[in-house]
Amino acid sequence: MNCGDLRGRMASYESGAEPTRREVRHLSRCKECAQEMARYGLLAESLEELSSQVVMVPAALEAALIAIPSAARPRLRAAVVVTHLRRNRRSYASGVALALTAGAATWATRSRRLEAA
Amino acid sequence: MRESVSAELLERCRRGDESAWAELVRATQREVYTLCLRILRNPDDAAEASQDAYVRAWKGLKSFRGEASFTTWLYRVASNAAISKQRSRKRSREHEVSSDDEMLASLPSGESTEGRADVRAELETLERALRALPEHYRAAVVLRDVYGMSIDEIAGQLAISESAAKVRVHRGRKKLKEMVFPANGTKL
Numbered sequence: 001m002n003c004g005d006l007r008g009r010m011a012s013y014e015s016g017a018e019p020t021r022r023e024v025r026h027l028s029r030c031k032e033c034a035q036e037m038a039r040y041g042l043l044a045e046s047l048e049e050l051s052s053q054v055v056m057v058p059a060a061l062e063a064a065l066i067a068i069p070s071a072a073r074p075r076l077r078a079a080v081v082v083t084h085l086r087r088n089r090r091s092y093a094s095g096v097a098l099a100l101t102a103g104a105a106t107w108a109t110r111s112r113r114l115e116a117a
Numbered sequence: 118m119r120e121s122v123s124a125e126l127l128e129r130c131r132r133g134d135e136s137a138w139a140e141l142v143r144a145t146q147r148e149v150y151t152l153c154l155r156i157l158r159n160p161d162d163a164a165e166a167s168q169d170a171y172v173r174a175w176k177g178l179k180s181f182r183g184e185a186s187f188t189t190w191l192y193r194v195a196s197n198a199a200i201s202k203q204r205s206r207k208r209s210r211e212h213e214v215s216s217d218d219e220m221l222a223s224l225p226s227g228e229s230t231e232g233r234a235d236v237r238a239e240l241e242t243l244e245r246a247l248r249a250l251p252e253h254y255r256a257a258v259v260l261r262d263v264y265g266m267s268i269d270e271i272a273g274q275l276a277i278s279e280s281a282a283k284v285r286v287h288r289g290r291k292k293l294k295e296m297v298f299p300a301n302g303t304k305l
Contacts, residue, residue, distance in 0.1 A: 011290040012283070039298050043290065046243050047262035053240055054147040055154060061164045065146055065171045066139045072175060 001026045003033050010040050122187045131178050142171065145188065149195045155259045156199040158248055162206060163199070170198040192264055196274055200256060246296040254289030261286045 001022050013019070019027060019037070027034045085092065122141055129137030149170055153163035173194050181190060247255060256275060260266040266274070272282040 011287045011294065039294055040290070043243075043294055043297060044262060046239060047258070048265075050155075050240060050243065050247075050263045051265070053244075054151045057146045057150045057167075058160070058164060061150065061167060062142065062146060064168055065142045066135075068168075068171055068175050069133065069135045069138050072172070 003030060006030075006033050007036055010037060013040065013044075124183075127178070127181070127187055130175075138175070145191055146171075148188075149191060152192060152195050152259075152264065153199040153202075155244075155247065155263065156196065156256050157203055157206075162202055166199040166202040167195065169202070170195040173198065192266075193270065193274070196256075196260055196264070196266070200274055203252065203256065243293075243297060246293055249296060250289055250292055254285055254292060257282060257285035258289035258293060262290070 003026075006023055006026055027037055122144060126137055126141055126144075130141055146167070150163055150167045153166040153170070154160065157163050157166060170191070174191055177194070181187065185193075247259065250258065253275075257271055260271045260274065261268070268279050268282050268286070271286070272279045275282060275285075277285075
């Protein structure tokens with residue numbers, strides 16, 4: 001194993017993974033590779049530590065996040081109404097057609113009576 | 118995520134309890150916003166991505182079956198929202214530079230690193246280096262090494278193959294190492 005082979009793979013090591021026996025042998029002999037390996041180890045630990053580092057959330061964002069359910073409600077209701085209308089469009093269309101026919105018939109009957117009078 | 122979200126709190130949220138939702142937001146918002154900020158670097162974009170994430174979370178709560186922990190699920194939703202935002206936004210170089218300063222100003226204060234100024238300085242160095250990473254490497258390294266996502270999850274989030282995700286993590290780590298240890302020094 002040479003330094004180039006080992007260093008090429010160092011960045012792929014998962015955090016906390018143990019090197020193979022061949023790699024350990026090389027690391028025990030090569031101070032530079034051992035240092036490089038230590039740098040990657042330190043980097044992995046520090047990156048993991050970053051997960052506990054959080055930033056303050058802007059106040060306006062917190063308010064907006066909390067308001068999501070109430071902001072979503074009208075849209076959800078509108079969506080429910082639209083879905084209902086779509087699913088029952090034939091029934092509503094028939095109802096409207098029936099009402100128009102009945103209205104037209106009534107109007108025609110009244111017109112005839114007026115003419116007769 | 119340090120804050121835990123109880124099953125009882127989740128159930129109340131599923132039933133539409135808005136006070137429970139507010140409690141859930143307060144318990145998780147800092148982690149979600151920070152994740153978005155780490156991927157996007159710009160506070161306004163991070164705020165928008167956080168909102169998108171919570172809207173998706175609110176709508177998806179009823180279908181959340183608890184196969185993974187809620188916080189892990191929320192991280193996935195947040196990283197997905199941040200990556201979608203990253204794809205859609207158009208950025209200029211000036212925008213990137215100014216957002217560095219804004220993010221630096223919003224770095225965590227003493228709360229999580231109380232009395233450990235040296236550690237804070239090191240982590241700030243690392244945050245700076247992360248921000249300087251090219252975008253495609255940064256998202257992969259942040260998701261893998263900071264948030265512990267698996268390679269296949271990252272591949273899914275970034276809409277790339279698993280081998281491409283591995284390459285991005287590998288190259289990102291390498292670049293990051295070169296930035297953090299520029300003159301082969303051993304101090305972070």
